[in-house]
Amino acid sequence: MGKNNRIKQEGLVIKVTGKEYLIKTKDHKKYKCVIKGNLRTKEFKATNPVAIGDIVEFEWDEEKNLGFIREIKDRKNYIIRKSAKLSRQFQIIAANIDHAFLVATLINPPTSTEFIDRFLATAEAYNIPATIIFNKIDLYTTDELQEDLFFLENVYKEIGYDVIKISVKENKNLEEVREATKNKINLFTGHSGVGKSSLIKALIPGIEIKIDNLSEYHLKGKNTTSHSEMYELPYGGYLIDTPGIKGFGLYEFKKEELLHFFPEIFRIGQNCEFNDCTHTHEPGCAVKAAVEGGLIAYTRYESYLDIFFDENEKYRKPF
Ligand SMILES: Nc1nc2c(ncn2[C@@H]2O[C@H](COP(=O)(O)OP(=O)(O)OP(=O)(O)O)[C@@H](O)[C@H]2O)c(=O)[nH]1
Ligand SMILES: [Mg+2]
Ligand SMILES: [Zn+2]
Structure with missing residues:
Protein backbone atom coordinates (compact mmCIF):
# COMPACT_ATOMS: atom_id res chain seq x y z
CA MET A 1 0.00 0.00 0.00
CA GLY A 2 1.38 3.40 -0.96
CA LYS A 3 2.00 6.44 1.11
CA ASN A 4 -1.13 8.07 -0.28
CA ASN A 5 -3.35 5.74 1.64
CA ARG A 6 -2.09 6.99 4.93
CA ILE A 7 -4.30 9.36 6.88
CA LYS A 8 -2.74 12.34 8.63
CA GLN A 9 -3.99 12.93 12.15
CA GLU A 10 -3.14 14.90 15.27
CA GLY A 11 -3.06 13.53 18.78
CA LEU A 12 -1.66 13.55 22.29
CA VAL A 13 1.12 11.18 23.39
CA ILE A 14 -0.33 9.35 26.38
CA LYS A 15 2.10 6.47 26.78
CA VAL A 16 5.77 5.94 26.00
CA THR A 17 7.32 2.48 26.15
CA GLY A 18 10.76 2.26 24.62
CA LYS A 19 10.33 3.26 21.01
CA GLU A 20 6.57 2.85 20.95
CA TYR A 21 4.09 5.66 21.50
CA LEU A 22 0.39 5.49 22.21
CA ILE A 23 -1.44 8.47 20.80
CA LYS A 24 -4.94 9.60 21.64
CA THR A 25 -6.88 11.68 19.12
CA LYS A 26 -9.64 14.19 19.87
CA ASP A 27 -12.31 11.55 19.22
CA HIS A 28 -10.77 9.42 22.02
CA LYS A 29 -9.35 6.77 19.70
CA LYS A 30 -5.90 5.37 20.48
CA TYR A 31 -3.16 4.65 17.96
CA LYS A 32 0.12 2.81 18.31
CA CYS A 33 2.89 4.78 16.64
CA VAL A 34 6.62 4.84 16.04
CA ILE A 35 9.00 7.52 14.87
CA LYS A 36 10.05 7.08 11.32
CA GLY A 37 11.67 9.14 8.67
CA ASN A 38 12.56 12.74 9.03
CA LEU A 39 10.88 13.94 12.18
CA ARG A 40 10.78 17.71 12.32
CA THR A 41 12.00 19.08 15.66
CA LYS A 42 13.21 22.54 16.46
CA GLU A 43 14.34 21.80 19.99
CA PHE A 44 17.74 20.87 21.34
CA LYS A 45 19.00 17.34 21.07
CA ALA A 46 17.29 15.16 23.60
CA THR A 47 17.75 11.44 24.08
CA ASN A 48 14.00 11.11 23.52
CA PRO A 49 12.71 13.29 20.71
CA VAL A 50 9.06 12.62 21.51
CA ALA A 51 7.84 12.85 25.11
CA ILE A 52 4.70 12.13 27.01
CA GLY A 53 2.35 15.10 26.73
CA ASP A 54 3.53 16.03 23.23
CA ILE A 55 0.99 16.91 20.58
CA VAL A 56 2.10 15.21 17.40
CA GLU A 57 1.04 14.76 13.84
CA PHE A 58 1.15 11.20 12.59
CA GLU A 59 0.26 9.20 9.51
CA TRP A 60 -1.84 6.17 10.18
CA ASP A 61 -1.19 3.07 8.09
CA GLU A 62 -4.31 0.94 8.26
CA GLU A 63 -2.66 -2.06 6.68
CA LYS A 64 0.31 -2.11 9.04
CA ASN A 65 -1.93 -1.12 11.94
CA LEU A 66 0.77 1.32 12.89
CA GLY A 67 1.23 5.07 12.84
CA PHE A 68 4.30 7.13 11.99
CA ILE A 69 5.00 10.30 13.91
CA ARG A 70 5.97 13.07 11.51
CA GLU A 71 5.90 16.26 13.49
CA ILE A 72 5.90 17.53 17.05
CA LYS A 73 3.79 20.62 17.64
CA ASP A 74 5.32 23.51 19.56
CA ARG A 75 5.57 22.75 23.25
CA LYS A 76 4.01 25.05 25.80
CA ASN A 77 6.71 23.88 28.22
CA TYR A 78 8.64 20.78 29.15
CA ILE A 79 10.60 19.46 32.07
CA ILE A 80 13.97 17.87 31.47
CA ARG A 81 16.74 16.16 33.33
CA LYS A 82 20.28 15.20 32.60
CA SER A 83 20.57 11.70 31.20
CA ALA A 84 23.53 10.91 33.43
CA LYS A 85 25.72 12.73 35.88
CA LEU A 86 28.40 13.89 33.49
CA SER A 87 26.50 13.67 30.28
CA ARG A 88 25.56 16.74 28.29
CA GLN A 89 22.46 15.06 26.96
CA PHE A 90 18.98 15.71 28.20
CA GLN A 91 15.90 13.66 28.54
CA ILE A 92 12.48 15.25 28.35
CA ILE A 93 10.44 13.94 31.26
CA ALA A 94 7.15 15.39 30.02
CA ALA A 95 5.81 18.20 27.85
CA ASN A 96 2.84 20.58 27.99
CA ILE A 97 2.12 20.21 31.68
CA ASP A 98 -0.01 22.50 33.83
CA HIS A 99 1.35 21.48 37.22
CA ALA A 100 4.34 19.49 38.46
CA PHE A 101 4.25 17.53 41.72
CA LEU A 102 7.33 16.22 43.43
CA VAL A 103 6.45 13.18 45.50
CA ALA A 104 9.01 13.09 48.30
CA THR A 105 9.59 10.94 51.39
CA LEU A 106 11.84 11.56 54.37
CA ILE A 107 12.60 7.85 54.73
CA ASN A 108 12.21 4.73 52.59
CA PRO A 109 13.71 6.31 50.52
CA PRO A 110 15.07 9.65 51.78
CA THR A 111 14.68 12.66 49.50
CA SER A 112 17.40 15.28 49.96
CA THR A 113 16.69 18.99 50.14
CA GLU A 114 19.05 19.48 47.22
CA PHE A 115 16.93 17.14 45.12
CA ILE A 116 13.77 19.02 46.11
CA ASP A 117 15.41 22.35 45.34
CA ARG A 118 16.69 21.21 41.96
CA PHE A 119 13.20 20.10 41.09
CA LEU A 120 11.70 23.42 42.18
CA ALA A 121 14.35 25.40 40.30
CA THR A 122 13.65 23.37 37.16
CA ALA A 123 9.93 24.08 37.47
CA GLU A 124 10.71 27.78 37.97
CA ALA A 125 12.91 27.77 34.89
CA TYR A 126 10.01 26.54 32.79
CA ASN A 127 7.31 28.51 34.58
CA ILE A 128 5.48 25.42 35.73
CA PRO A 129 3.58 25.68 39.02
CA ALA A 130 5.10 23.20 41.45
CA THR A 131 3.89 21.47 44.60
CA ILE A 132 5.68 19.13 47.00
CA ILE A 133 3.79 16.10 48.24
CA PHE A 134 5.35 14.44 51.28
CA ASN A 135 4.11 10.86 51.27
CA LYS A 136 4.36 8.06 53.85
CA ILE A 137 3.66 10.31 56.86
CA ASP A 138 2.49 7.10 58.58
CA LEU A 139 6.21 6.22 58.86
CA TYR A 140 7.30 9.47 60.48
CA THR A 141 6.92 8.25 64.02
CA THR A 142 10.08 9.62 65.62
CA ASP A 143 10.47 13.16 66.96
CA GLU A 144 13.33 13.75 64.58
CA LEU A 145 11.29 12.91 61.48
CA GLN A 146 8.35 14.96 62.71
CA GLU A 147 10.65 17.92 63.26
CA ASP A 148 12.20 17.49 59.84
CA LEU A 149 8.79 17.48 58.23
CA PHE A 150 7.72 20.54 60.18
CA PHE A 151 10.91 22.35 59.19
CA LEU A 152 10.61 21.53 55.50
CA GLU A 153 6.94 22.34 55.32
CA ASN A 154 7.66 25.79 56.75
CA VAL A 155 10.64 26.40 54.51
CA TYR A 156 8.68 25.74 51.33
CA LYS A 157 5.42 27.35 52.38
CA GLU A 158 7.33 30.48 53.36
CA ILE A 159 8.72 30.76 49.82
CA GLY A 160 5.24 30.31 48.41
CA TYR A 161 5.11 26.66 47.38
CA ASP A 162 2.19 24.44 48.28
CA VAL A 163 3.05 21.50 50.47
CA ILE A 164 0.74 18.50 50.90
CA LYS A 165 1.39 15.82 53.52
CA ILE A 166 -0.21 12.48 52.80
CA SER A 167 -0.22 8.80 53.51
CA VAL A 168 -1.45 6.70 50.64
CA LYS A 169 -1.32 3.68 52.89
CA GLU A 170 -3.62 5.21 55.49
CA ASN A 171 -5.65 7.18 52.98
CA LYS A 172 -4.74 10.48 54.65
CA ASN A 173 -5.23 13.90 53.04
CA LEU A 174 -5.74 12.51 49.54
CA GLU A 175 -8.60 14.97 49.16
CA GLU A 176 -5.99 17.75 49.01
CA VAL A 177 -4.27 16.01 46.10
CA ARG A 178 -7.61 15.60 44.30
CA GLU A 179 -8.29 19.28 44.73
CA ALA A 180 -4.83 20.29 43.49
CA THR A 181 -4.90 18.05 40.40
CA LYS A 182 -8.45 18.68 39.21
CA ASN A 183 -8.93 19.63 35.54
CA LYS A 184 -5.21 19.96 34.82
CA ILE A 185 -2.46 17.95 33.17
CA ASN A 186 -0.29 17.01 36.13
CA LEU A 187 3.14 15.45 36.35
CA PHE A 188 4.22 13.20 39.21
CA THR A 189 7.94 12.86 39.59
CA GLY A 190 10.36 11.86 42.36
CA HIS A 191 12.69 9.09 43.44
CA SER A 192 11.85 5.46 42.84
CA GLY A 193 9.82 4.02 45.72
CA VAL A 194 8.23 7.23 47.05
CA GLY A 195 4.77 6.07 46.03
CA LYS A 196 3.95 7.88 42.78
CA SER A 197 2.14 4.92 41.27
CA SER A 198 0.51 4.05 44.62
CA LEU A 199 -0.91 7.56 44.79
CA ILE A 200 -2.23 7.39 41.24
CA LYS A 201 -3.85 4.08 42.05
CA ALA A 202 -5.53 5.63 45.06
CA LEU A 203 -6.82 8.55 43.00
CA ILE A 204 -8.13 6.43 40.15
CA PRO A 205 -10.07 3.47 41.48
CA GLY A 206 -9.81 0.32 39.41
CA ILE A 207 -6.79 1.47 37.42
CA GLU A 208 -4.23 -1.10 36.35
CA ILE A 209 -0.84 0.12 37.47
CA LYS A 210 2.20 -1.72 38.69
CA ILE A 211 3.32 -1.19 42.27
CA ASP A 212 6.00 -3.24 43.89
CA ASN A 213 7.20 -3.77 47.39
CA LEU A 214 10.29 -1.89 48.37
CA SER A 215 13.41 -3.94 48.34
CA GLU A 216 13.61 -5.26 51.89
CA TYR A 217 17.31 -4.78 52.12
CA HIS A 218 17.82 -1.29 50.76
CA LEU A 219 14.40 0.16 51.47
CA LYS A 220 14.80 1.88 48.17
CA GLY A 221 12.64 1.74 45.10
CA LYS A 222 13.36 -0.76 42.37
CA ASN A 223 12.19 1.30 39.43
CA THR A 224 8.92 -0.52 39.23
CA THR A 225 7.52 1.94 36.71
CA SER A 226 9.62 1.67 33.58
CA HIS A 227 7.59 3.79 31.19
CA SER A 228 5.72 7.09 31.27
CA GLU A 229 1.96 7.08 31.04
CA MET A 230 -0.85 9.59 31.27
CA TYR A 231 -3.96 8.54 33.16
CA GLU A 232 -7.36 10.21 33.01
CA LEU A 233 -8.72 11.35 36.35
CA PRO A 234 -12.32 10.43 37.18
CA TYR A 235 -12.87 13.96 38.49
CA GLY A 236 -11.36 15.71 35.43
CA GLY A 237 -7.79 16.14 34.28
CA TYR A 238 -4.80 13.87 33.81
CA LEU A 239 -1.91 12.47 35.81
CA ILE A 240 1.42 11.52 34.30
CA ASP A 241 3.26 8.73 36.07
CA THR A 242 6.97 8.60 35.33
CA PRO A 243 9.79 6.22 36.26
CA GLY A 244 11.68 7.20 39.43
CA ILE A 245 14.56 9.63 39.10
CA LYS A 246 17.86 9.05 40.86
CA GLY A 247 19.79 11.67 42.78
CA PHE A 248 21.47 13.44 39.91
CA GLY A 249 20.67 16.90 38.67
CA LEU A 250 17.41 17.64 36.99
CA TYR A 251 18.69 20.49 34.93
CA GLU A 252 22.00 22.12 34.28
CA PHE A 253 21.94 25.83 35.02
CA LYS A 254 24.21 28.62 33.96
N1 LIG B 1 4.31 3.06 54.57
C1 LIG B 1 3.88 3.51 53.42
N2 LIG B 1 4.23 2.89 52.28
C2 LIG B 1 3.77 3.37 51.09
C3 LIG B 1 2.93 4.52 51.02
N3 LIG B 1 2.67 4.77 49.71
C4 LIG B 1 3.31 3.83 49.01
N4 LIG B 1 3.98 2.97 49.80
C5 LIG B 1 4.79 1.81 49.42
O1 LIG B 1 5.97 2.26 48.76
C6 LIG B 1 6.40 1.29 47.80
C7 LIG B 1 6.70 1.94 46.47
O2 LIG B 1 5.52 2.43 45.89
P1 LIG B 1 5.36 2.75 44.33
O3 LIG B 1 4.02 3.39 44.18
O4 LIG B 1 5.67 1.59 43.49
O5 LIG B 1 6.52 3.85 44.15
P2 LIG B 1 6.91 4.66 42.83
O6 LIG B 1 7.23 6.05 43.27
O7 LIG B 1 5.87 4.53 41.79
O8 LIG B 1 8.26 3.94 42.41
P3 LIG B 1 8.90 3.74 40.91
O9 LIG B 1 7.82 3.29 40.01
O10 LIG B 1 9.96 2.73 41.11
O11 LIG B 1 9.45 5.08 40.54
C8 LIG B 1 5.30 0.24 47.77
O12 LIG B 1 5.75 -0.85 48.57
C9 LIG B 1 4.12 0.91 48.39
O13 LIG B 1 3.23 0.01 48.98
C10 LIG B 1 2.56 5.16 52.26
O14 LIG B 1 1.83 6.14 52.32
N5 LIG B 1 3.08 4.61 53.41
MG1 LIG C 1 5.90 3.81 39.90
ZN1 LIG D 1 24.42 38.73 47.17
Whole structure:
Protein backbone atom coordinates (compact mmCIF):
# COMPACT_ATOMS: atom_id res chain seq x y z
CA MET A 1 0.00 0.00 0.00
CA GLY A 2 1.38 3.40 -0.96
CA LYS A 3 2.00 6.44 1.11
CA ASN A 4 -1.13 8.07 -0.28
CA ASN A 5 -3.35 5.74 1.64
CA ARG A 6 -2.09 6.99 4.93
CA ILE A 7 -4.30 9.36 6.88
CA LYS A 8 -2.74 12.34 8.63
CA GLN A 9 -3.99 12.93 12.15
CA GLU A 10 -3.14 14.90 15.27
CA GLY A 11 -3.06 13.53 18.78
CA LEU A 12 -1.66 13.55 22.29
CA VAL A 13 1.12 11.18 23.39
CA ILE A 14 -0.33 9.35 26.38
CA LYS A 15 2.10 6.47 26.78
CA VAL A 16 5.77 5.94 26.00
CA THR A 17 7.32 2.48 26.15
CA GLY A 18 10.76 2.26 24.62
CA LYS A 19 10.33 3.26 21.01
CA GLU A 20 6.57 2.85 20.95
CA TYR A 21 4.09 5.66 21.50
CA LEU A 22 0.39 5.49 22.21
CA ILE A 23 -1.44 8.47 20.80
CA LYS A 24 -4.94 9.60 21.64
CA THR A 25 -6.88 11.68 19.12
CA LYS A 26 -9.64 14.19 19.87
CA ASP A 27 -12.31 11.55 19.22
CA HIS A 28 -10.77 9.42 22.02
CA LYS A 29 -9.35 6.77 19.70
CA LYS A 30 -5.90 5.37 20.48
CA TYR A 31 -3.16 4.65 17.96
CA LYS A 32 0.12 2.81 18.31
CA CYS A 33 2.89 4.78 16.64
CA VAL A 34 6.62 4.84 16.04
CA ILE A 35 9.00 7.52 14.87
CA LYS A 36 10.05 7.08 11.32
CA GLY A 37 11.67 9.14 8.67
CA ASN A 38 12.56 12.74 9.03
CA LEU A 39 10.88 13.94 12.18
CA ARG A 40 10.78 17.71 12.32
CA THR A 41 12.00 19.08 15.66
CA LYS A 42 13.21 22.54 16.46
CA GLU A 43 14.34 21.80 19.99
CA PHE A 44 17.74 20.87 21.34
CA LYS A 45 19.00 17.34 21.07
CA ALA A 46 17.29 15.16 23.60
CA THR A 47 17.75 11.44 24.08
CA ASN A 48 14.00 11.11 23.52
CA PRO A 49 12.71 13.29 20.71
CA VAL A 50 9.06 12.62 21.51
CA ALA A 51 7.84 12.85 25.11
CA ILE A 52 4.70 12.13 27.01
CA GLY A 53 2.35 15.10 26.73
CA ASP A 54 3.53 16.03 23.23
CA ILE A 55 0.99 16.91 20.58
CA VAL A 56 2.10 15.21 17.40
CA GLU A 57 1.04 14.76 13.84
CA PHE A 58 1.15 11.20 12.59
CA GLU A 59 0.26 9.20 9.51
CA TRP A 60 -1.84 6.17 10.18
CA ASP A 61 -1.19 3.07 8.09
CA GLU A 62 -4.31 0.94 8.26
CA GLU A 63 -2.66 -2.06 6.68
CA LYS A 64 0.31 -2.11 9.04
CA ASN A 65 -1.93 -1.12 11.94
CA LEU A 66 0.77 1.32 12.89
CA GLY A 67 1.23 5.07 12.84
CA PHE A 68 4.30 7.13 11.99
CA ILE A 69 5.00 10.30 13.91
CA ARG A 70 5.97 13.07 11.51
CA GLU A 71 5.90 16.26 13.49
CA ILE A 72 5.90 17.53 17.05
CA LYS A 73 3.79 20.62 17.64
CA ASP A 74 5.32 23.51 19.56
CA ARG A 75 5.57 22.75 23.25
CA LYS A 76 4.01 25.05 25.80
CA ASN A 77 6.71 23.88 28.22
CA TYR A 78 8.64 20.78 29.15
CA ILE A 79 10.60 19.46 32.07
CA ILE A 80 13.97 17.87 31.47
CA ARG A 81 16.74 16.16 33.33
CA LYS A 82 20.28 15.20 32.60
CA SER A 83 20.57 11.70 31.20
CA ALA A 84 23.53 10.91 33.43
CA LYS A 85 25.72 12.73 35.88
CA LEU A 86 28.40 13.89 33.49
CA SER A 87 26.50 13.67 30.28
CA ARG A 88 25.56 16.74 28.29
CA GLN A 89 22.46 15.06 26.96
CA PHE A 90 18.98 15.71 28.20
CA GLN A 91 15.90 13.66 28.54
CA ILE A 92 12.48 15.25 28.35
CA ILE A 93 10.44 13.94 31.26
CA ALA A 94 7.15 15.39 30.02
CA ALA A 95 5.81 18.20 27.85
CA ASN A 96 2.84 20.58 27.99
CA ILE A 97 2.12 20.21 31.68
CA ASP A 98 -0.01 22.50 33.83
CA HIS A 99 1.35 21.48 37.22
CA ALA A 100 4.34 19.49 38.46
CA PHE A 101 4.25 17.53 41.72
CA LEU A 102 7.33 16.22 43.43
CA VAL A 103 6.45 13.18 45.50
CA ALA A 104 9.01 13.09 48.30
CA THR A 105 9.59 10.94 51.39
CA LEU A 106 11.84 11.56 54.37
CA ILE A 107 12.60 7.85 54.73
CA ASN A 108 12.21 4.73 52.59
CA PRO A 109 13.71 6.31 50.52
CA PRO A 110 15.07 9.65 51.78
CA THR A 111 14.68 12.66 49.50
CA SER A 112 17.40 15.28 49.96
CA THR A 113 16.69 18.99 50.14
CA GLU A 114 19.05 19.48 47.22
CA PHE A 115 16.93 17.14 45.12
CA ILE A 116 13.77 19.02 46.11
CA ASP A 117 15.41 22.35 45.34
CA ARG A 118 16.69 21.21 41.96
CA PHE A 119 13.20 20.10 41.09
CA LEU A 120 11.70 23.42 42.18
CA ALA A 121 14.35 25.40 40.30
CA THR A 122 13.65 23.37 37.16
CA ALA A 123 9.93 24.08 37.47
CA GLU A 124 10.71 27.78 37.97
CA ALA A 125 12.91 27.77 34.89
CA TYR A 126 10.01 26.54 32.79
CA ASN A 127 7.31 28.51 34.58
CA ILE A 128 5.48 25.42 35.73
CA PRO A 129 3.58 25.68 39.02
CA ALA A 130 5.10 23.20 41.45
CA THR A 131 3.89 21.47 44.60
CA ILE A 132 5.68 19.13 47.00
CA ILE A 133 3.79 16.10 48.24
CA PHE A 134 5.35 14.44 51.28
CA ASN A 135 4.11 10.86 51.27
CA LYS A 136 4.36 8.06 53.85
CA ILE A 137 3.66 10.31 56.86
CA ASP A 138 2.49 7.10 58.58
CA LEU A 139 6.21 6.22 58.86
CA TYR A 140 7.30 9.47 60.48
CA THR A 141 6.92 8.25 64.02
CA THR A 142 10.08 9.62 65.62
CA ASP A 143 10.47 13.16 66.96
CA GLU A 144 13.33 13.75 64.58
CA LEU A 145 11.29 12.91 61.48
CA GLN A 146 8.35 14.96 62.71
CA GLU A 147 10.65 17.92 63.26
CA ASP A 148 12.20 17.49 59.84
CA LEU A 149 8.79 17.48 58.23
CA PHE A 150 7.72 20.54 60.18
CA PHE A 151 10.91 22.35 59.19
CA LEU A 152 10.61 21.53 55.50
CA GLU A 153 6.94 22.34 55.32
CA ASN A 154 7.66 25.79 56.75
CA VAL A 155 10.64 26.40 54.51
CA TYR A 156 8.68 25.74 51.33
CA LYS A 157 5.42 27.35 52.38
CA GLU A 158 7.33 30.48 53.36
CA ILE A 159 8.72 30.76 49.82
CA GLY A 160 5.24 30.31 48.41
CA TYR A 161 5.11 26.66 47.38
CA ASP A 162 2.19 24.44 48.28
CA VAL A 163 3.05 21.50 50.47
CA ILE A 164 0.74 18.50 50.90
CA LYS A 165 1.39 15.82 53.52
CA ILE A 166 -0.21 12.48 52.80
CA SER A 167 -0.22 8.80 53.51
CA VAL A 168 -1.45 6.70 50.64
CA LYS A 169 -1.32 3.68 52.89
CA GLU A 170 -3.62 5.21 55.49
CA ASN A 171 -5.65 7.18 52.98
CA LYS A 172 -4.74 10.48 54.65
CA ASN A 173 -5.23 13.90 53.04
CA LEU A 174 -5.74 12.51 49.54
CA GLU A 175 -8.60 14.97 49.16
CA GLU A 176 -5.99 17.75 49.01
CA VAL A 177 -4.27 16.01 46.10
CA ARG A 178 -7.61 15.60 44.30
CA GLU A 179 -8.29 19.28 44.73
CA ALA A 180 -4.83 20.29 43.49
CA THR A 181 -4.90 18.05 40.40
CA LYS A 182 -8.45 18.68 39.21
CA ASN A 183 -8.93 19.63 35.54
CA LYS A 184 -5.21 19.96 34.82
CA ILE A 185 -2.46 17.95 33.17
CA ASN A 186 -0.29 17.01 36.13
CA LEU A 187 3.14 15.45 36.35
CA PHE A 188 4.22 13.20 39.21
CA THR A 189 7.94 12.86 39.59
CA GLY A 190 10.36 11.86 42.36
CA HIS A 191 12.69 9.09 43.44
CA SER A 192 11.85 5.46 42.84
CA GLY A 193 9.82 4.02 45.72
CA VAL A 194 8.23 7.23 47.05
CA GLY A 195 4.77 6.07 46.03
CA LYS A 196 3.95 7.88 42.78
CA SER A 197 2.14 4.92 41.27
CA SER A 198 0.51 4.05 44.62
CA LEU A 199 -0.91 7.56 44.79
CA ILE A 200 -2.23 7.39 41.24
CA LYS A 201 -3.85 4.08 42.05
CA ALA A 202 -5.53 5.63 45.06
CA LEU A 203 -6.82 8.55 43.00
CA ILE A 204 -8.13 6.43 40.15
CA PRO A 205 -10.07 3.47 41.48
CA GLY A 206 -9.81 0.32 39.41
CA ILE A 207 -6.79 1.47 37.42
CA GLU A 208 -4.23 -1.10 36.35
CA ILE A 209 -0.84 0.12 37.47
CA LYS A 210 2.20 -1.72 38.69
CA ILE A 211 3.32 -1.19 42.27
CA ASP A 212 6.00 -3.24 43.89
CA ASN A 213 7.20 -3.77 47.39
CA LEU A 214 10.29 -1.89 48.37
CA SER A 215 13.41 -3.94 48.34
CA GLU A 216 13.61 -5.26 51.89
CA TYR A 217 17.31 -4.78 52.12
CA HIS A 218 17.82 -1.29 50.76
CA LEU A 219 14.40 0.16 51.47
CA LYS A 220 14.80 1.88 48.17
CA GLY A 221 12.64 1.74 45.10
CA LYS A 222 13.36 -0.76 42.37
CA ASN A 223 12.19 1.30 39.43
CA THR A 224 8.92 -0.52 39.23
CA THR A 225 7.52 1.94 36.71
CA SER A 226 9.62 1.67 33.58
CA HIS A 227 7.59 3.79 31.19
CA SER A 228 5.72 7.09 31.27
CA GLU A 229 1.96 7.08 31.04
CA MET A 230 -0.85 9.59 31.27
CA TYR A 231 -3.96 8.54 33.16
CA GLU A 232 -7.36 10.21 33.01
CA LEU A 233 -8.72 11.35 36.35
CA PRO A 234 -12.32 10.43 37.18
CA TYR A 235 -12.87 13.96 38.49
CA GLY A 236 -11.36 15.71 35.43
CA GLY A 237 -7.79 16.14 34.28
CA TYR A 238 -4.80 13.87 33.81
CA LEU A 239 -1.91 12.47 35.81
CA ILE A 240 1.42 11.52 34.30
CA ASP A 241 3.26 8.73 36.07
CA THR A 242 6.97 8.60 35.33
CA PRO A 243 9.79 6.22 36.26
CA GLY A 244 11.68 7.20 39.43
CA ILE A 245 14.56 9.63 39.10
CA LYS A 246 17.86 9.05 40.86
CA GLY A 247 19.79 11.67 42.78
CA PHE A 248 21.47 13.44 39.91
CA GLY A 249 20.67 16.90 38.67
CA LEU A 250 17.41 17.64 36.99
CA TYR A 251 18.69 20.49 34.93
CA GLU A 252 22.00 22.12 34.28
CA PHE A 253 21.94 25.83 35.02
CA LYS A 254 24.21 28.62 33.96
CA LYS A 255 25.45 30.47 37.01
CA GLU A 256 23.94 33.76 35.82
CA GLU A 257 20.52 32.15 35.56
CA LEU A 258 20.44 30.15 38.73
CA LEU A 259 19.48 32.93 41.11
CA HIS A 260 16.30 33.55 39.13
CA PHE A 261 15.06 30.10 40.00
CA PHE A 262 15.28 30.51 43.77
CA PRO A 263 12.49 33.07 44.27
CA GLU A 264 13.44 34.14 47.81
CA ILE A 265 17.14 34.44 46.92
CA PHE A 266 16.24 36.49 43.86
CA ARG A 267 13.97 38.77 45.89
CA ILE A 268 16.41 39.43 48.72
CA GLY A 269 19.33 39.61 46.27
CA GLN A 270 17.92 42.90 45.00
CA ASN A 271 19.44 44.46 48.14
CA CYS A 272 23.00 43.24 47.60
CA GLU A 273 25.74 45.83 47.27
CA PHE A 274 26.71 44.63 43.79
CA ASN A 275 24.20 44.31 40.96
CA ASP A 276 25.88 41.19 39.69
CA CYS A 277 26.29 39.60 43.11
CA THR A 278 26.35 35.82 42.84
CA HIS A 279 25.77 35.52 46.62
CA THR A 280 28.81 33.33 47.01
CA HIS A 281 31.80 35.48 48.09
CA GLU A 282 30.93 39.15 47.54
CA PRO A 283 30.97 41.74 50.33
CA GLY A 284 27.70 43.44 51.19
CA CYS A 285 25.65 40.38 50.17
CA ALA A 286 22.07 40.66 51.44
CA VAL A 287 21.45 36.97 50.73
CA LYS A 288 24.27 35.83 53.00
CA ALA A 289 23.03 38.20 55.69
CA ALA A 290 19.51 36.79 55.32
CA VAL A 291 20.83 33.24 55.68
CA GLU A 292 22.68 34.23 58.85
CA GLY A 293 19.59 36.01 60.15
CA GLY A 294 17.38 33.01 59.43
CA LEU A 295 15.30 34.75 56.75
CA ILE A 296 16.52 32.35 54.08
CA ALA A 297 16.72 28.68 55.04
CA TYR A 298 20.28 27.41 55.18
CA THR A 299 19.22 24.27 53.31
CA ARG A 300 18.05 26.40 50.42
CA TYR A 301 21.27 28.40 50.37
CA GLU A 302 23.26 25.17 50.56
CA SER A 303 21.38 23.82 47.53
CA TYR A 304 21.97 27.06 45.72
CA LEU A 305 25.71 26.83 46.38
CA ASP A 306 25.87 23.13 45.53
CA ILE A 307 24.19 23.66 42.19
CA PHE A 308 26.19 26.82 41.50
CA PHE A 309 29.54 25.14 42.07
CA ASP A 310 28.52 21.80 40.66
CA GLU A 311 27.49 23.21 37.31
CA ASN A 312 30.29 25.70 36.89
CA GLU A 313 33.60 23.92 36.78
CA LYS A 314 35.63 27.08 36.59
CA TYR A 315 34.37 28.16 39.99
CA ARG A 316 35.56 26.42 43.10
CA LYS A 317 33.64 25.90 46.24
CA PRO A 318 35.12 28.11 49.00
CA PHE A 319 34.79 25.39 51.66
N1 LIG B 1 4.31 3.06 54.57
C1 LIG B 1 3.88 3.51 53.42
N2 LIG B 1 4.23 2.89 52.28
C2 LIG B 1 3.77 3.37 51.09
C3 LIG B 1 2.93 4.52 51.02
N3 LIG B 1 2.67 4.77 49.71
C4 LIG B 1 3.31 3.83 49.01
N4 LIG B 1 3.98 2.97 49.80
C5 LIG B 1 4.79 1.81 49.42
O1 LIG B 1 5.97 2.26 48.76
C6 LIG B 1 6.40 1.29 47.80
C7 LIG B 1 6.70 1.94 46.47
O2 LIG B 1 5.52 2.43 45.89
P1 LIG B 1 5.36 2.75 44.33
O3 LIG B 1 4.02 3.39 44.18
O4 LIG B 1 5.67 1.59 43.49
O5 LIG B 1 6.52 3.85 44.15
P2 LIG B 1 6.91 4.66 42.83
O6 LIG B 1 7.23 6.05 43.27
O7 LIG B 1 5.87 4.53 41.79
O8 LIG B 1 8.26 3.94 42.41
P3 LIG B 1 8.90 3.74 40.91
O9 LIG B 1 7.82 3.29 40.01
O10 LIG B 1 9.96 2.73 41.11
O11 LIG B 1 9.45 5.08 40.54
C8 LIG B 1 5.30 0.24 47.77
O12 LIG B 1 5.75 -0.85 48.57
C9 LIG B 1 4.12 0.91 48.39
O13 LIG B 1 3.23 0.01 48.98
C10 LIG B 1 2.56 5.16 52.26
O14 LIG B 1 1.83 6.14 52.32
N5 LIG B 1 3.08 4.61 53.41
MG1 LIG C 1 5.90 3.81 39.90
ZN1 LIG D 1 24.42 38.73 47.17
